[in-house]
Amino acid sequence: MAYFCKDCSYRGMKSGQLGECPACGSHNLTSRAMTFQEQPAPTKWRLVILVALWGFLIALIIGKIVH
Numbered sequence: 001m002a003y004f005c006k007d008c009s010y011r012g013m014k015s016g017q018l019g020e021c022p023a024c025g026s027h028n029l030t031s032r033a034m035t036f037q038e039q040p041a042p043t044k045w046r047l048v049i050l051v052a053l054w055g056f057l058i059a060l061i062i063g064k065i066v067h
């Protein structure tokens with residue numbers, strides 16, 4: 001199980017003996033198994049929108065240069 005610290009953004013396979021962050025000692029550790037459900041990951045659509053936005057921006061810039 002992987003761990004993620006919300007305080008210092010430590011990521012690793014180990015936590016402290018009492019479940020604390022090995023990097024900063026915070027108890028704000030979350031395990032990757034718990035956070036996995038929070039990300040349904042519609043990354044395909046996000047990528048399409050990102051590419052479309054960049055295409056629009058580049059077309060706008062090229063339009064300004066040409067005129």
Ligand SMILES: [Zn+2]
Nearest residue numbers: 005008021024
């Ligand atoms: Zn930490």
